[in-house]
Each structure stands twice: as C-alpha cells, then as structure tokens.
Amino acid sequence: MTTPTVLFICTHNAGRSQLGAHLMDHVAEGRVHSTSGGVAPADAINPAIAATLAELSIDTTSVVPRAVTAEDLATADVVVTMKPNLDLPGPIHGEHVQWSFPDPANWDADGARGMRDAVRAAVEKLEQRLR
Template sequence: MPKPSVLFVCVHNAGRSQMAAAFLAYLSAGAVEVRSAGSAPADQVNPAAVAAMAEVGIDIAAEQPKVLTDAAVRASDVVITMGCGDTCPFYPGKRYEDWVLDDPAGKGVEAVRPIRDEIRRRVELLLGELVPA
C-alpha cells in the first residue's frame, strides 16, 4: 500500500498550512507524505505560529514558505485548502477539502492558539481516515 500524501495550501504558506503540515508530519510519524505551499508565499513563517507550535513541542522555525505548483498538487492524494479560494489547481481524482480557519497573519500568539488547536483536531481526524489504526 503506497504512503498517502497530503498538500496543505493557504495564501502565504506562513501560518495555517505550516502548522497543519507540521502536525501531520509529527502525528503520522512518517506514515503520510506531507507538503505545504502558498498561492502567494510570504518571506518567512509567521512568528506567532512558530511560537504557538513551540508551545506544543513542534519546531517550525526553520520552515520556509513555498510557492504552490501544479506538480505538488499532482503528487498529492489529498489537497487541503485554507482560504486560498480558486487559486488552487483542480485535478480530477484528487480529494479536496476546504478548511475554513481564521488567518493568523498579524495576530499574536494568544489569538493563534485556538487556530492551532483547531488545526490539530482536524489533522487528527484526517490522519484517522488516511491511516486507520
């Protein structure tokens, strides 16, 4: 059975998609191939997202926002969008989900914590579907 692959996409690839990718990589312990990208990548990962993830023991400080490519979408089984609207290419046969989440851009760590916690909850559900126990 091939390893499932997931692509998380948000506009800047600096907050939501970085946190989701980090949670899935951590919680799946390598059982899922994880990618993240943005339709208009920022220069760096959101410092509040870095701080919020550090609070739960996951270090995303070295991550860099990446541009969304057709190749990344084609290589993924599941594409999770987070506020990027219609900028994500659509390929038949892929599973697409749109997770409506607040954008952590410009917010402090206090405001990012509930977003982080909701992302973790959704990632845990997704992981349960992709890699049944």
C-alpha cells in the same frame, strides 16, 4: 501500502498551511507525508504560528514559505485548502478537502493557540481516515 501525501495550501504558506503540515507530521508519525505551499508565499513563517508549534516541540526555525506548484497539485493524494476560493496554479488530481480557518497574519501566540488546536483536531480526523 504506500504512504499518502497530503498537501496543505493557504495564501501565504506562513500560517494555516504550516500548521496543517507540521501538525500532520506530528500526529501521523510517518504514516502520512505532508507538505505545504501558498499561492502568494510570504518571506517567513508567521512568528505566532511558529511559537504555538514550538509549544509542542515542533521546530520551524528552518522553514521557508514556498509557492504551491501544479506538480504539487498533480501528485498529492489529498489537497487541503485552508481557506475557500484560492486561485490554484492547476487542477487538483487527488481528493480535495476544504477547510476554512481565519488568517492569523496579525495575531500573537495567545490568539493563534486556539486555531492551532482546531487545526490539530481536524488533522487528527483526516489522519485517522487515511490509515
């Protein structure tokens, strides 16, 4: 059995998609390969998101947001768009899962914590389905 690849996408690859990918790695413990990208990547991960992940002992200090590519979309088994109507660089070839989470760009860690927990709950359900 092959390890499924899940690609998480948001606008800047600084918040929502980072949460998705890091939380999937955290809960899946190697059963799922996760990656993330953005359609207009930021220069750095959102500090509030990094802080909430650090609370779970998830280190994001070396993370740099990146652009999602057509190859990413073609090779992922599951593509999770973290907001509706993203302008993607190509067609999705695997399963498409669409979630809708608000943009945490101007949030502090206290504000982002609830979204982290909501994304974690969604990630746990997806990971269980992929087993």
